Amino acid sequence: MLWAIVQVVVMTHYKIPLRESVIDAAFTAALLALAGFDIAMMVKYFRPSPKHVFYVLAASAVLAVLACLALGWIVRQFPMDGHYLDKLDTIMWLRFVFMWLMTLIVGAQGWVWWYVNEQKEIEQRAKETDQLMREAELANLRQQLQPHFLFNSLNSISALTIAQPEQARKMIEQLSDFLRGTVKKDSHQLIPLRDELHHLQLYLDIEKVRFGHRLIATIEADKTVLGLKLPSLLLQPVLENAIKFGLYDITGDVTITVEAKAIQNNLVIEIKNPFDPETAHPKSGTGFGLSSVQRRLLLMFHRNDLFSVEKKNNVFIARIRIPQDSIKTSGN
Numbered sequence: 066m067l068w069a070i071v072q073v074v075v076m077t078h079y080k081i082p083l084r085e086s087v088i089d090a091a092f093t094a095a096l097l098a099l100a101g102f103d104i105a106m107m108v109k110y111f112r113p114s115p116k117h118v119f120y121v122l123a124a125s126a127v128l129a130v131l132a133c134l135a136l137g138w139i140v141r142q143f144p145m146d147g148h149y150l151d152k153l154d155t156i157m158w159l160r161f162v163f164m165w166l167m168t169l170i171v172g173a174q175g176w177v178w179w180y181v182n183e184q185k186e187i188e189q190r191a192k193e194t195d196q197l198m199r200e201a202e203l204a205n206l207r208q209q210l211q212p213h214f215l216f217n218s219l220n221s222i223s224a225l226t227i228a229q230p231e232q233a234r235k236m237i238e239q240l241s242d243f244l245r246g247t248v249k250k251d252s253h254q255l256i257p258l259r260d261e262l263h264h265l266q267l268y269l270d271i272e273k274v275r276f277g278h279r280l281i282a283t284i285e286a287d288k289t290v291l292g293l294k295l296p297s298l299l300l301q302p303v304l305e306n307a308i309k310f311g312l313y314d315i316t317g318d319v320t321i322t323v324e325a326k327a328i329q330n331n332l333v334i335e336i337k338n339p340f341d342p343e344t345a346h347p348k349s350g351t352g353f354g355l356s357s358v359q360r361r362l363l364l365m366f367h368r369n370d371l372f373s374v375e376k377k378n379n380v381f382i383a384r385i386r387i388p389q390d391s392i393k394t395s396g397n
Contacts, residue, residue, distance in 0.1 A: 069094040085140075085149040092139050097164060100128040101171035108176040121172045129165035133157055215244075221275040236274045243267040255392060258325060258332065259291040265300050265323070272308055279318050280308065286325040293332040295387045296365055300334065302354035303383045307338035310381065315341055332387040340381050355383060366391050 069090040076086035104125055111120070140153065218240050225233035243264070262284055269282045282304075304323065311319045322337045359372040366388065375382040 066094065068097070079152075081149050081152065082146050085146050088143060088145075089136075089140060089149075089153075092136055093160070093164075096132040096135055097167055100125075100132050100164065100168045103128055104168050104172035105175035108172055109179050121176065122169065125168040125172050126165050128168050129161050132164050132168075133161045136160070215240075217275075218271055225274070232274055236271060239267060239271045239274070243271060254297045255294040256297045257291065258286065258293050258295060261295060261297065261300055262286060262291075262323075262325075264298070265304060268301050268304065276308070276312055279312060281318055281320040282323070283320065284323045284325075286323075287327075290325050290327045290332060293327065293387070293389055294392050295332055295334075295385075296361060299358060299361065299385065300336070302358050303336045303385070306354045307336050307381070307383070310340055311338035315339060328386075330389050332389060334385045334387075336383045336385075338381050339379055340376075342379060358385070 072090035072093060073083070073086045076089065077083055081089075104121070107124055108121065137153065137157065141150075218236070222233050222236050222240070225236060266284070269280075273280050273282075300323070304321070307321045311321055319339060322335075324335045324337070326333055355372070355374065359369075362371040362385070363369050368388075371386045371388070373384050375384065
């Protein structure tokens with residue numbers, strides 16, 4: 066419409082009658098719009114690569130030729146001024162160049178538009194696929210951890226049923242409460258620290274039935290950090306590792322400490338257990354439990370520096386850092 070108005074003004078400036086100018090401008094704009102629509106649909110469904118730009122050039126030229134031929138035939142169906150018809154034949158080549166350029170511009174814009182949208186769709190599908198893969202891997206990690214603990218607990222219950230039936234009954238009740246809380250939580254869910262510590266205490270109660278007075282566990286957490294969030298069921302594998310390498314390699318009582326504190330907007334949790342360097346032989350590194358914790362943190366926060374281990378004065382320290390800024394940004 067804008068071009069039609071400009072064309073009428075230009076043509077009347079060059080002494081073309083207003084009637085002829087309006088008819089010419091109206092059909093020129095209509096044919097130009099039709100050619101633009103055709104080239105836009107072509108690049109939408111054909112989507113030529115940068116190596117095949119020639120196809121767009123050729124298609125726009127063909128459409129421009131057809132538009133010029135159609136314009137010449139249409140305007141001659143009306144009784145027109147002779148001066149206008151003379152001018153029409155004289156500048157038809159200029160109209161062709163103009164229509165070709167305009168159609169080519171529309172085609173280029175359409176190609177860029179559909180190309181950008183296609184890339185966005187590809188990126189979105191890639192993100193959705195990556196998210197599904199991460200959730201599947203998190204679920205797989207959870208499924209691998211839970212049976213290991215369950216088998217250990219059932220073996221302990223089996224051993225207690227004859228010698229200490231009351232303790233066996235108590236352990237079954239504790240195991241039931243623990244598993245009920247586990248089933249309700251997703252491995253990618255973020256929960257307050259107080260809920261995770263409550264779940265951890267259920268786990269410790271079960272383990273204390275197994276190991277008796279030998280297992281001494283202390284949990285130190287200031288009230289100010291109890292509302293900070295972390296992935297659910299994250300601490301159990303670390304604590305299980307501490308019990309395994311603490312009690313199995315040392316005779317006598319063993320104290321395992323869980324300490325939670327806030328450092329520079331990070332929830333930092335340290336789980337410490339003693340070990341005997343002569344008998345521990347670091348047990349081939351950190352084992353599946355700790356590696357699964359590191360993998361979960363990587364999948365959820367896309368960072369590989371949130372989990373670390375340290376050995377200091379015959380004490381094994383597993384340190385977890387949960388950035389609270391990342392949790393707020395993700396909306397969890």
